[in-house]
Amino acid sequence: MHRVPERIEPLAVTAYSVTSALGRGLAAHLEALRNARGGLAINDFSSTPLECRIGRVAGIEDAALPANVAHWDCRNNRLAWIGLQQDGLLDAVAAVVARHGAARVALVLGTSTASIGSTEDAYRRLDHGHFPADLRRPEIHTPNSLAAFVAEATGIAGPALTISTACSSSAKVFASAERLIRLGLADAALVGGVDTLCDSVLFGFHSLELVSTQACRPFDTRRTGISIGEAAGFALLERATAAPRAPRLLGYGESSDAYHMSTPHPEGRGALSALDDALARAAIGPEIVDYINLHGTATPKNDEVEAKLLPHFPTRTRASSTKGFTGHTLGAAGALEAAIALLAIGHAIVPPNLGCDEPMPEAAPWLALAPAGQRINVAVSNSFGFGGNNACLVFGRGEPA
Amino acid sequence: MSAKLEVRITGVGAWAPGAPDWKHLRGILRGESAPADDAPARPAGAVLPTAERRRAPDGVRLAADVAAQATSMAGVDPATVPCIFASTHGEIGITDYVCETLAHAPLELSPTKFHNSVLNAPAGYWTIATGCTAASSAVSAHHRSFAAGLLEAAVFACTEGTPALFASCDVASSGPLVEMTCTRLAFGVAFLLVPGGSTGTAIDLALDGTAHEPFAGAGLALSAVAGDNPANAHALALLQRLAAETTSRLHLPLSTGLSLDIEITP
Numbered sequence A: 001m002h003r004v005p006e007r008i009e010p011l012a013v014t015a016y017s018v019t020s021a022l023g024r025g026l027a028a029h030l031e032a033l034r035n036a037r038g039g040l041a042i043n044d045f046s047s048t049p050l051e052c053r054i055g056r057v058a059g060i061e062d063a064a065l066p067a068n069v070a071h072w073d074c075r076n077n078r079l080a081w082i083g084l085q086q087d088g089l090l091d092a093v094a095a096v097v098a099r100h101g102a103a104r105v106a107l108v109l110g111t112s113t114a115s116i117g118s119t120e121d122a123y124r125r126l127d128h129g130h131f132p133a134d135l136r137r138p139e140i141h142t143p144n145s146l147a148a149f150v151a152e153a154t155g156i157a158g159p160a161l162t163i164s165t166a167c168s169s170s171a172k173v174f175a176s177a178e179r180l181i182r183l184g185l186a187d188a189a190l191v192g193g194v195d196t197l198c199d200s201v202l203f204g205f206h207s208l209e210l211v212s213t214q215a216c217r218p219f220d221t222r223r224t225g226i227s228i229g230e231a232a233g234f235a236l237l238e239r240a241t242a243a244p245r246a247p248r249l250l251g252y253g254e255s256s257d258a259y260h261m262s263t264p265h266p267e268g269r270g271a272l273s274a275l276d277d278a279l280a281r282a283a284i285g286p287e288i289v290d291y292i293n294l295h296g297t298a299t300p301k302n303d304e305v306e307a308k309l310l311p312h313f314p315t316r317t318r319a320s321s322t323k324g325f326t327g328h329t330l331g332a333a334g335a336l337e338a339a340i341a342l343l344a345i346g347h348a349i350v351p352p353n354l355g356c357d358e359p360m361p362e363a364a365p366w367l368a369l370a371p372a373g374q375r376i377n378v379a380v381s382n383s384f385g386f387g388g389n390n391a392c393l394v395f396g397r398g399e400p401a
Numbered sequence B: 001m002s003a004k005l006e007v008r009i010t011g012v013g014a015w016a017p018g019a020p021d022w023k024h025l026r027g028i029l030r031g032e033s034a035p036a037d038d039a040p041a042r043p044a045g046a047v048l049p050t051a052e053r054r055r056a057p058d059g060v061r062l063a064a065d066v067a068a069q070a071t072s073m074a075g076v077d078p079a080t081v082p083c084i085f086a087s088t089h090g091e092i093g094i095t096d097y098v099c100e101t102l103a104h105a106p107l108e109l110s111p112t113k114f115h116n117s118v119l120n121a122p123a124g125y126w127t128i129a130t131g132c133t134a135a136s137s138a139v140s141a142h143h144r145s146f147a148a149g150l151l152e153a154a155v156f157a158c159t160e161g162t163p164a165l166f167a168s169c170d171v172a173s174s175g176p177l178v179e180m181t182c183t184r185l186a187f188g189v190a191f192l193l194v195p196g197g198s199t200g201t202a203i204d205l206a207l208d209g210t211a212h213e214p215f216a217g218a219g220l221a222l223s224a225v226a227g228d229n230p231a232n233a234h235a236l237a238l239l240q241r242l243a244a245e246t247t248s249r250l251h252l253p254l255s256t257g258l259s260l261d262i263e264i265t266p
Helices: A026-035 A067-072 A075-084 A089-100 A116-124 A145-154 A166-182 A199-207 A269-282 A300-312 A330-347 B022-029 B050-055 B058-074 B092-104 B111-116 B121-130 B142-160 B175-181 B220-226 B230-244
Strands: A011-020 A053-055 A105-110 A160-163 A188-195 A231-239 A248-256 A291-293 A318-320 A378-385 A389-396 B005-015 B083-086 B136-140 B164-170 B187-195 B201-208 B248-253 B259-265
Touching: A011 A026, A011 A075, A011 A089, A011 A166, A011 A330, A026 A330, A067 A145, A075 A089, A075 A116, A075 A145, A075 A188, A075 A231, A089 A105, A089 A145, A089 A188, A089 A231, A105 A145, A105 A166, A105 A330, A116 A199, A116 B092, A116 B175, A145 A160, A145 A188, A160 A166, A160 B142, A166 A188, A166 A231, A166 A248, A166 A330, A166 A378, A166 A389, A166 B142, A188 A330, A199 B092, A199 B111, A231 A330, A248 A269, A248 B121, A248 B136, A269 A300, A269 A378, A269 A389, A291 A330, A300 A378, A330 A378, A330 A389, B005 B022, B005 B058, B005 B142, B005 B230, B022 B230, B050 B121, B058 B083, B058 B092, B058 B121, B058 B164, B058 B187, B083 B121, B083 B142, B092 B111, B092 B175, B121 B136, B136 B142, B142 B164, B142 B187, B142 B201, B142 B230, B142 B248, B142 B259, B164 B230, B187 B230, B220 B230, B230 B248, B230 B259
Parallel strands: A105 A160, A105 A188, A291 A318, A291 A378, B083 B136, B083 B164
Antiparallel strands: A011 A231, A011 A248, A160 B136, A188 A231, A248 A389, A378 A389, B005 B187, B005 B201, B164 B187, B201 B259, B248 B259
16 A cells, blocks of 8 residues: 655755746746746757747757866757856855765756767768767767766766656656755755757657647647657755755655556546645645646646646646646756746746647636736646656745745 | 665566576576576566567566566565666667667657657556556666666665665667667666565665775676676676675765765675
8 A cells, every 4th residue: 555655854945947948047937937928939950840849949059068078068968058057056056065075965867868869860970880970979878968967067976866757857856866865865966857859759759649730738628739848957955954945845746657658547546646645745735735837748638637636726726837838848847847836936926828728627727827926835846757657846935034 | 974774685686698587697696507598588578468568678578577576576566666777778779779760761750669768668667567656767877877776776765664676777789879888788687675674685875985996897707797788797796795695795886976885784
């Protein structure tokens, strides 16, 4: 039998940032969410034309890595580097490294495809059956490319791990980091997720008939599938005593559907179990939740199943998928949407469910269709992935000033 | 430094060419037997339902075999056991297929092969096959994947007070990726880890910031079994100590600044 988890000591989120099709850093995201300005555009990325919209980050091609880490160069690590330079993240990481020692800071990052775009590129440019000279760099052709690059670029030397559970990857990093800190194996952790556009995901999700030709419409009765995006999100976690006023990670839940590799359990069994565990670790009931950032991919099935979670909340709880803004950023979605949940708490906004004109009746009472100002004390973020891999996060406000 | 994690290994699973289970491999490691000439060339994936087994790539079958051995030996119901699957490269044969197809005919990519390409394919197939609704994860740390995954699983077991399944598997590279990945053979290992308790082999884990010299490997005889994959060599080093049934100690590279100090007490 599944045991209900005990309450955890909340952790402080002492720095966080995100970069996506909405722009670089928190201010760009806040402005976009407040004005319902989406970032999806006609696909100009794939190596062969594919009719769809994408959430592309501008300027990655021009953002070279510093010379001392140039051997990690690839689109995914460039996006990671852009992401790390926003909102004072690098300084905040340097400060915890200085305070606790590099080996006392953990690094847990999520990605679904890491730098496979470079592996694809090598296969397009094979030189008599061998990788071209510029891509003969074994370290970038592995799932751990992102975490290894970030460890080298930041100097973090503590426990380091890549979590790659498809679209729940960078939600689960918060759980792993909390466990490391709880056991005293680290004093702080940099968590996050980075995934970039590549042919694998564009043509892969297309082969599964899950990609919409239009901008995605989460929870709309006429939704036809996902729009794929790219993002880099990071958060620095420390014990709450280190920063009592910082927003907090209150809880998390993880589960498996045990149902199907690419279709969610029809009753949302695993999703509900992850949500229940997240609320149990936060020691709160659903009635306390002010805002839910839904997974809301805009596939017919995901949104139908996820809508079944909503009646567990009172209708005053506001809910939205923000994938209409950014596209589905896959392994980065957990970190991106954690940042959006934290923005909602920090700036008293309800991010709207962009792209939905005709809401599904079963979700309508909860859906926030237009931007609104409202105090948010507790926010939940849902992330569900291939293989029936589910994660839910709960964030809350720090102590009042 | 930080506290020790005290866990016990109550179930072991293993698969290597010529040694399709822990009993065979243990005999080889103890010098009591030789690799079997008639051993199956592919992992059987017997725990997977027929339809899933047909679709499952070798890495999934490998992970399912070692995971089933470990849970069976430990006598636990896999349906309730959280599981963590580590791999250096994931389903590298599928990566080769995906990249090759994308280079020439991207619109012909197989949907089944695409969903089999995710690093959590073994976790997905395993949880579906066993009805496991607990947390499952897929992790990697390149050449340090074995130690980093073992730590992740032990941390899960100790914080949640639950048994946890840990598997570390890699399949042989194929295509142009061979030169970049250097894993010549399939090899997998699994442990059922229990926090505390009194049965099984005790392994105490601690982080060590002083002893991060390069790992010397598990000896020449074993490098063939490891297939040039450092994570496999690390797994074999621990398996060798479990097979020997003597008190011993092992340092495995964990991160840029730490090694994982493992104290083994049969």
